[in-house]
Amino acid sequence: MQDLTSSLKDVRGATCTANTPSDDVLLAQFARGDAAAARVLTDRLGPRSFSVALRMLGSRAEAEDITQEAMMRLWKMAPDWVSGQAKVSTWLYRVTMNLCVDYLRKQKPDRLADVPEPEDGQASVAERMQDKARKDALQVALSQLPERQRQAVVLRHIEELPNPEIAGIMGISVEAVESLTARGKRSLVAILSDRRGELGYDDD
Template sequence: MSHASLALDNGANVVQAAASPAFAQERPIRAARTVDQGPDSDDDLLERIAQSDQGAFRRLVQRHADRAYGVALRILRNASDAEDVVQDTLLKVWTHRGRWTSGKAKFSTWLYRVVTNRCIDLRRLPRTEDMERAPDMPDASPDALDRMQQNAITDMLEAAMNRLPDQQRIALIFSYHENMSNAEIAEVLETTVTAVESLLKRGRQQLREILAEVRGDILQSFRDR
């Protein structure tokens, strides 16, 4: 299922849920200043959402939900938690539909900022292992063994990333996986470009050091192929 449907399932019911006072105390969102100023720009959709236009809300969700989910999933490494964060964040757009004012950030910048902060908060809560994180039963076929070796390498890289401090890891995620510029990352993290450059430099250095600890295992996996 496309994650653009997260806030669209049972359309009327979701919109009704979004109208609840759950986020009444949250800071209101700010409108986007996008390059595209056509009739379907984020700015235009937000203006229509302020008038309770459900179609505009659905269009905005379809445009941004998948990428927001990808960011949340890379930070949390848990599909259910990532879906919850994205849905809660997008519903916040509806609950604040009459309260936003023009601001300096694009809507996408605001969205990634809120998703990132909520993911960080969630990661800091005590967690227990769930069935979603339990490994599948191994498949012993040759092709499956090749995939298992590749997956093992990927898992090592992901585990190394997961050992980085949150700000460094998130900066690397935005840089490598989302292809954001340092300036864009600075907007999302509400910091300076210089600070982002420092986060990326220290993150890459620590990542190399962590991977050096397991490089023997990685190299051995290739030798055994």
């Protein structure tokens, strides 16, 4: 286990260059028994799965479980992956989103989302508190959106994916993605507008 952790530290921060193998190639290498390929894929794809799961669920512990399950499915799928048929990241986003939706549907409808911990660096205490309030406000507002709108907004405006890729992930048309993101943003504006006074925007 120590070996795994130390290896992880080695690949952390590594940037994807032209010489870095593609996700396709790494997945094929893993399927042939290359453990190092799993470490690079985890470093490259794990954060994406975790990020969307955290935004969809609002709970760090649940997002971790979802990400672990999504990555497990990636490892098991590796021998059957046909290179070039789709992006591995698109496949992983789709699996993660489906797991999140399944999870949300099993929960009580009035469940309030937990909020993720702040990731701030050097900001002052006052700034951190205000920043946290704003992040929490966004998370609470996201949690009030219908699932499909939430998915579209998270993938488009936080993960910054192009609409055709979002359409592939969600299994809908590009037009439907555009409609969902537009409606999602309008809903978020309305929710945040109601809470504006609590967030201290006027201090900017």
